[in-house]
Each structure stands twice: as structure tokens, then as C-alpha cells.
Amino acid sequence: MFLVFAIVFFGLWPLVRKHTKPRLAFIVLMSLIFYGWAEWWFVLLLLATGAIDFFLALRIEDDPARKRLYLGLSVGMNLGSLATFKYLGFFTENLNWLLHTDIPKLSLALPIGISFYTFQEMSYVIDVYLDRLKPTRSLLHFFAYLAFFPQLVAGPIERASHILPQLLKWNKPTDDQQWQGLRLIIYGLFKKAVIADNLAVVVNGAFDAPTAAHTSIYWWVIVTMFAIQIYCDFSGYSDIARGLAKWVGIELMFNFLHPYNANSFREFWRRWHISLSSWFRDYVYIPLGGSKDGPLQAHRNMWATMLLSGFWHGAAWTFVLWGALHAAYLSIERETNWTGRLQKLPLGSLLASLAVMPFIWIGWLFFRAKSFTDATHILGLMLNPLGHAGYGDVSRIARLPQIILLGCGIAWLVHEAQERGKFAWWSNTSLYERAVLIILIPLIVYARGPGGAFIYFAF
């Protein structure tokens, strides 16, 4: 379906791209069709909240005396929308548990991407409030920013100051931009369809039966697979989004920068879902005071930010716990600097990366498990390798197509080469790069997994 949509979009694009109004109208129209395809009323919610934020931002600009009121209205409306559509069921469930009441659980359908576009709306209004941004007076212009289809449903969570100016004028994509777009789309599809979707089969099977008798090593392998799956799934989407945007002459921000190469937790959060972590840094952590009021306050602010970040991901305590775990990791790291000390040893950077990884994996366990009970049960097995020794059950999952591992290796090396400039002596040859991309295309078709939505669509 997306392929048909993309063909229609890029088929008609040349007709409208040169003139601002038709271009913006076309982007908005196609983005809304794309977004409303699954459920038309999702579009109404997007249009309603977007229009309100657009007008509130204008009020802030035109009536600065009452700008706090308008900001409060906007933040209240956005958080209210999130609370209603994403967290209502969670709140009633917990209220019932806490007060021993029996309030019927209301779970509304979760509009795809609501967390992403709501954050874009909020950052727009806050930036206008803080005089960082002049609001646009064109509703089309605003919605082209808010609903831009490549990144609408799963980010990157863009800032208006970055996108609005790009939308205003037609920047003909250079040859290099087009080429980079194609590269990103092919790598993104490969990461999603081949690596993530194939790994999902094994990972889903394991987490659907968490109480089945398994060894410690089995669960370490499963959680490692999930770590690769979620990275390839989410960064694959971001790559595709960035690639498509390049083809219309728009540069989206980096969302991932080899997060598993991080040699500290702090570094990890500079590399993982960059658009979200920078959003929380700019709109939660720093406004709370950041680290400027002393170490205790810095810890408090960081914990608040991480807990909110966990909660942003989903209406479940496992996500909050995932955020809390990372807050704890960051706190300990800040106090002891143990990763910094490791880095000073010979091969220290590698050692630190390897030392950080199991902790991140444990975080992913809570992120992926269906319940807190499942997560603690699995963690018990993982942390007791002597009590649950052996590796017989790993052979069941070792049947994974070798092609995935091979492809994974290729994609990883190529990505490394391209993004970090390493292996330059061989990877920068144009022929090599073309050959890899040509091979990846049939692999995307024939080695793809059984499919499934992107993980972050659920957020």
C-alpha cells in the first residue's frame, strides 16, 4: 500500500513542487490521506489539535501580555489529548486498584503517532512562547510541518525552526541528496523487513511463553535479538523517513547514531532516539533546572525526565520501570564515573561499550515484556546462569536464516563505513556501495520476514 502511495506522491510531485502554495497544499493533502488511510477519524484529531495550537501560537505572538495563559491552554490541551487517548485505560485501571473501585475501563483506539505529533505541536507553541520561533501565519505551512508524511507516525520528532524554513522554498534535491535518499531508503527497508521482521518471529514466540522452561543463555540471546530488532525496526523507519524527505528536498534530523557503540549511558542517550531525548532535554530537563542547581537537583531532574520518557513510550508500568532503570544507570554513572574509568584502560572504549551493553539489555527486557511479572521472572533466569545452565534450547532459535546474520553484518559494516568514515579505504569506493545496495534490493524482497507494523507505531 505504501509503495502505491509513494508512487502517486512522487508521480505528482513534479507538478506542484515549484510553487509554494500548491506544494504545501499537496504535502498536507497527501499526508492526511496517508494518515487517515487506516482510520479516518485520526485525521480529525490531528486537524483539531493542530488548528488549536496554530491559533494559540498566533495569540502568543499577538497578545504577549496573556501568553502564559495561551501556553497553559496549549500544554493542557495536548497533555489532555494524550491522557485521553493513550493513558485513560491505564489511569482507570490503576485507580481501581488503588481505591478498590470498579470504574469501567475505557480504552479508546490509540491514534497512530499521537505521541510524536503532539510533541511537535507542543515544541512549536513553547518555542513561540520563548521567542525562539516566529509563528507561521499560514495554516497550510503549519500543517505541512506537523503532518509531513515521512515522519508523521514515528518521528523523528522535528522542531518547527528546522522544518518550517525548508518548506517555504523549493530546494531542488541535488544528485547527492537523491543518492543519499535512495541509500537511506534501501538500508531502512533492509533493517526493517529483513533483520527486524525475521528476529521478531523468534522474539515474539519467546515473550509469548515467558514461563516455558528455558536456560539463562536462551534469554540473553532472546533479549539480544530484541535489542537488535528494536534498533533495526526503529532506526529503519527513521532512515526511510529521512530518505523520502531528501527526495523532496527536506533534511530531517538524525535520530540514531550507532547507539550500541556507546561507551557510557550518557552517550547512549545521545545516540538513541535523538529527537526524543533532545526534546526531553530541551523542554523538561533544562526547564526543571538541569544540572545548574547542584548535583542533587541534577539527579532529581534527570529522574523526572527519564520517568516521563518511559511513560511517553506506553501506558504500562514496565515502560516507567524501563525509564527508572535508565535513570538509575545514569545516576550511578554520574556519581562513580565508572564508565569513564573503564575508558582509560587499554581498549577502554571497547570494554566500556561491552560493560554498558548488558545493562541496556536488561532495560530492553522490561521494555518488551508483557508484564512486570514476566520481566522479573525472565530477569531471575538471566541473572542465575548456574541455576539455569545449558544451551540446548538455543539450538531451536539457531535455525534463524543465516542470511539474516550475513545481511546484518553487511548492513552494519556499510552503515559504519558511511556514517563514521571508517573503513574508508574500501567502503568509499562508489562501486562497492552500489554493489551492496543492488544486492540488498532482492534480499528485501525475498528474505523479508512475515511483516508487522513498526514497533514505534504503537507509541
Place this chain on the structure above:
Amino acid sequence: MTNWRMAQVVVFGLLLVLAGAFARPPQPHYQEHFSAWKPVDPDPHWDVLIIGDSRPMTAVMPKSLSQQLGGARTMSYTFAGMGFTEDYLSTAESMLDPNGRRIMIVGITPRAFTPQAFASNGFAAAKTNKPWERWVLAQLPAWSTMTRPYTMGEFRALVSDTKQAIGLKSGRPTPAQLARSYDRNAVRSANGYDRGYQKGPVNPANIDRLIERIERWKAAGIRVLGLYPSGEDPLVEVERKHMDLPAFIERFQRAGGEWVNMDGIPIQANDGVHVQLETALGFTQRLAEAINKHE
């Protein structure tokens, strides 16, 4: 496209996709017998004939069966959307070599006894189609599966022995099958069948006619075996509502037919209805064992 590098990547990438489609190892399951390209006039030179609709078509693999029966000339004389009409049963009978092993395998699906199956009969349609139309129809399944993901067996088959790799000797479930990701399709298909049965229920007179035919075949020395080419659970539940299969089996056996039970064979179906290769291999092996046991 002004970017020459892009053009190269896209064109050569798509050429490799095309090459992948044609390099796919032969799939007896689809390409050889999932077709309308079958004789519709008497052609008496087969030892074993499989009859029924698209479900036995995908559930029994004639080539594999033939191998397990010591090279018996085996044909899947199945037609999608077929009903057990007199015309079809007579033509099927005429396909068996009078001097051969004379084995008829009947795939029993409730739908084949419904008025719809009789009204829009796949066999009748095949008779009226022109040869070129039948040829085109025969190619459709191959095209529809052209970009289906390769199984590991098929990947191996690119560089190794084809038969073994595609599972004729060992059927290993693929990750796709393990995922059981077709549940949604299974429910959707079962609901479709349910609606069909409600519109036109199984006609007992059509069952009577088949039973009479089996009695006649038996009297004429034709060995008749029956099977229920099961689908996923939702379909089985629907079909249980619309046809009393145990009662049918009893009548089938009283008429002289041998019923082959497929219990214990894991069911994996693309759409919840038509089983996949691994399940078909299991069904085929069970049939071959039943045939060999009493010969």
C-alpha cells in the same frame, strides 16, 4: 532520473529481483498442479487420481505421492471451486488406466457439496475455457507467488539439491510459519466460508450421489481413499457446524471407501484454508502409508 548511480542501483536491483523469481526452485505445490491446465476429456493412463477442490489440490502432492508409491502414475485432478457433479466424477473415472493400480483419492470438503460449488464449478469452467485461457490460468499461481519470501530451503536450493532443499525429504518450518502470523487471515477466511454455507448449505442429495458413486467404483475394482484436507482451527469449527463429518465418514466406509485420518499433522495454512508445503508433505506421507499398508 538524472542521477546515474540511482538508476544503476534501481535497475540492477530490480533485475536481481526478477532473477530471484525465475531462479526459485520448482514448487510442486503450486506450479505443477495448482492449475487449470489439465485434460478435460477422457485420458485413461493414470494409476492414482486425486479429486476434489482447491483444498485437496494444495493438501496432496502428486509428485511426492508418486515417489512414495514406487513411481505410480499420479495426477492431481483437482479444480478450484469444484463441486462433485456427475460430469466431473465420470470424467475422473475415465482418467484411470483400466489396467493400472486404479486408486481414487477423494478430498472431502463440505463446500464441494453446496449449490454454489455445483453452480460455479471449476471443472465445468475448465471445460469451457479455451486452451490459451487455461494456460494463462495455469501461470497465475506462479506469478502470484513470485515475490513471496524465499524459505531457507529455497535459498539452499539455489546452491544444492533441489528436492531435499524444498522439503521433499525433510519439511522444516520456516520462521514465517512458526510465527503463526496468518491467524487473522484464518478467521477472515473461515467467516467467508461460514457466510457461504449459510447462503447455500451442504446438500444431502449431493452427498448421496457421491456415496453411490463410491459404491460403484468399489464394485468396479477401484480402490477409494478419502481424506479431510483440514485448514486452520477457525475453518474446522465452521465446517463442523455445517456438515456432520463423522457421519459422512461412516457412510464412506460402509460404501467401501478407506478413510485416512490426518490427526496429529500440524496444520499450517497461508490463508487459514489452503495448507502449506510442510502440511501437504505430512498429508501425502500419511496417504502413501495407508495405500502401501493394504497393497
